[in-house]
Every structure is written in structure tokens, then in C-alpha cells.
Amino acid sequence: MISSPPRGSHPFSLTACLLLVLAPLFWAGNVVLARGVADQIPPVTMAFLRWSGAFLFLIPFTWKHVRRDWLPLRAGWRHLLPASLFGIASFNTLLYTATQTTTAINCALMQTVMPAAIILCCFLLYGERISLLQGCGVLLCSAGAGWIVLHGELARLAGLQLLRGDLLMLIAVFCYALYSALLRRRPEVHPLSYLTVTIGLGTLLLVPLFCWEIGRVAAPAVSPTVVGSILYIALFPSIAAYLCWNRGIDLLGPNRAGLFINLIPVFAAGMAMLFLGERLHSYHLVGLLLVAVGMVLFQVQAHRQPPSAGRSSR
Incomplete structure (x- = not known):
């Protein structure tokens, strides 16, 4: 990987900003595309083809790192297995399944609760204490996500009239939050070794579900739309976004870079309205406002928290 600048030296960089805008753009495109082809590509098949494609593309370039890091990778299997399960196999499969029954806008907005979920x-895994202010922020973020799930109607809770996709997306968010929390225990290996191995393991974990789904529904028909979609999700949100995001962090620093993640719902909402004809409703805005206020509350003391030990792929 390209070397980082000296610790504490993160001057403003237009290049860094461009890279940190591209990563959320690619991740937002993943959500919108999944919604757009939901009737053409089954969700598990989409996840399997995405990650197997990304693995096949990566391995010729990263094999030297994997081979060099093989011993610590093998010793760290107790971390790699749950990380691959929650971060690679579960999150994306749940996201693609959620897009079958809810909107791309909902899926994108639900991801704004991710920092609070992490x-x-x-706290649950390591007993990491949070302040009262941060606790209030977590509650507000959860309330905002809940408001979006309920579509702004508390009566839905009483009547259990909840969209299955919204609930699946909420579970997906917590799966990825768990994966992110587990990163601090990752083996001391090259980032590309870690990415390649977790993607490979995640793909293997999807094989039984993939076979089950293919036995129940027809395989997607080969068409320019299907092929183009698979190529996009295998290359851009899986690999290009990862590289852009990490290089941007190297140039700008993790604290300022982290703010760019909030561009995902902005880009996704715009693309969903433009390409899918979806509409932004008042409950979206109320939920997003609650999440934004919650994030401000717990970010007030975020500088006291140690930076994340690892880097991830969405």
C-alpha cells in the first residue's frame, strides 16, 4: 500500500476529498443498483457473485501478501471466521434481501445509524464506556432508524405493520457494526491480505445458501443488465471504494474522513429518485434529523476515543 504521511500531519487535500467522495458514491450505487435489479438477480446469488468476482479479481494482485501473511492469518482464524460471517456474508446478503421489499432510500438512511451501532x-463486547451524552446520541440514532422503519406511524408498531425489508436492513446494520467492532482484534497482517482472506471466507460461507437459493429459484438470465450489475458491485463498492477510502484516510486523517460516510444516504436518495422514481417522504427527513442530532451528541467526545484499528469493506 502507499505509505501514510507522518502521524498528526494531515493537511487539507483536494485529492483526498475527491477520493472520500467517490467511496460513498460507489457504496450508494450498490444500494440503488440492488434495488433496481431486485427482480432479476436473487439476493444470495447477487452477494455470492459479487464477492466471488471480487476475490477472483483481487487474488492475482494480493497473493504475494496472503502468502507472506499466511501463518498469522491461519493463527487468527477465530477472528477471521466471524468477521467474514458478519461483515462479508451476512451484511450484504441481508442488504440485497432487504431491497426486495423496501426502497433504496430506506436502505441507505438506515445505514446512518451505523456509528451508534458500532x-x-x-460497549457490549469490550465494556468500552461511553459518556451520558454519547448514550443519548445512541438513543436518538436508534429512534431515528426506528422512525424510518415505522414510516413515521407509531400505529404500525401496535399492528406489527412493518416492512420486512426495513427490519432486515436494521439487522444488517448491526451485523456490520459487530464486524467493525471486531476489527480491533484482527491479525497484524497487510490490509490487502486481510481483505482478500475475509472476502474469500465470506464467499465460502455463502456457498450453501447460494446452492439452496438456486434450487428454489431460477438462476438469473444472462443479459447486459445482469452482467453489468455484477461487474459494478464486484469492482466498485467491493474494491475501488475500499482503495479510495483508505487512501483518503491516509491523506486527510480518520476524524475528518469519517464525516464523508454520511454522503451515502445523500447520494443514494438522489440516485434512487433519479433512476428508480422513488420519493423522499417527511418521515425520512424526521428520521435523518434524529440520527444527525444523535451523531452530533456522541461525536462531541469522539476525539477521546482511539481510532479504529482496522479498515473494512462494504
Whole structure:
């Protein structure tokens, strides 16, 4: 990987900003595309083809790193297995399944609760204490996500009239939050070794579900739309976004770079309205406002938290 600048030296960089805008753009495109082809590509098949394609593309370039890091990777299997399960196999399969029954806008907005979910997972796993202010922020973020799930109607809770896709997306968010919390225990290996191995393991974990799904539904018909979709999700949100994001962090620093993740719902909402004809409703705005206020509350003391030990792929 390209070397990082000296610690503490993160001057403003237009290049870094461009890279950190491209990563959320690619991730937002993943959500919108999944919704757009939901009737053409089954969700598990889409996840399997995405990650197997990304693995096949990566391995010729990263094999030297994997081979060099093989011993610590093998010793760290107790971390790699759950990380691959939650971060690669579960998150994306649940996301693609969610797009079958809810909108791309909902899926994107639900991801704004991710920082709060990560804090909660770190508290449950490591007993990492949070301040009262951060606790209030977590509650507000959860309330915002809940408001989006309920579509702004509390009566849906009483009547259990919830969209299956919204609930699946909420579970997906917590799966990825758990994966992010687990990163601090990752083996001391090259980032590309870690990415390649977790993608490979995640793909293997999807094989039984993939076979089950193919036995129940027809395989997607080969068409320019299907092929183009698979190529996009295998290359851009899986690999290009990862490289852009990490290089941007190297140039700008993790604290300022982290703010760019909030561009995902902005880009996704715009693309969903433009390409899918979806509409932005008042409950979206209320939920997003609650999440934004919650994030401000727990980010007030975020500088006191140690930076994340690892880097991830969405």
C-alpha cells in the first residue's frame, strides 16, 4: 500500500476529498443498483457473485501478501471466521434481501445509524464506556432508524405493520457494526491480505445458501443488465471504494474522513429518485434529523476515543 504521511500531519487535500467522495458514491450505487435489479438477480446469488468476482479479481494482485501473511492469518482464524460471517456474508446478503421489499432510500438512511451501532457493540463486547451524552446520541440514532422503519406511524408498531425489508436492513446494520467492532482484534497482517482472506471466507460461507437459493429459484438470465450489475458491485463498492477510502484516510486523517460516510444516504436518495422514481417522504427527513442530532451528541467526545484499528469493506 502507499505509505501514510507522518502521524498528526494531515493537511487539507483536494485529492483526498475527491477520493472520500467517490467511496460513498460507489457504496450508494450498490444500494440503488440492488434495488433496481431486485427482480432479476436473487439476493444470495447477487452477494455470492459479487464477492466471488471480487476475490477472483483481487487474488492475482494480493497473493504475494496472503502468502507472506499466511501463518498469522491461519493463527487468527477465530477472528477471521466471524468477521467474514458478519461483515462479508451476512451484511450484504441481508442488504440485497432487504431491497426486495423496501426502497433504496430506506436502505441507505438506515445505514446512518451505523456509528451508534458500532459504539453499542464496542460497549457490549469490550465494556468500552461511553459518556451520558454519547448514550443519548445512541438513543436518538436508534429512534431515528426506528422512525424510518415505522414510516413515521407509531400505529404500525401496535399492528406489527412493518416492512420486512426495513427490519432486515436494521439487522444488517448491526451485523456490520459487530464486524467493525471486531476489527480491533484482527491479525497484524497487510490490509490487502486481510481483505482478500475475509472476502474469500465470506464467499465460502455463502456457498450453501447460494446452492439452496438456486434450487428454489431460477438462476438469473444472462443479459447486459445482469452482467453489468455484477461487474459494478464486484469492482466498485467491493474494491475501488475500499482503495479510495483508505487512501483518503491516509491523506486527510480518520476524524475528518469519517464525516464523508454520511454522503451515502445523500447520494443514494438522489440516485434512487433519479433512476428508480422513488420519493423522499417527511418521515425520512424526521428520521435523518434524529440520527444527525444523535451523531452530533456522541461525536462531541469522539476525539477521546482511539481510532479504529482496522479498515473494512462494504
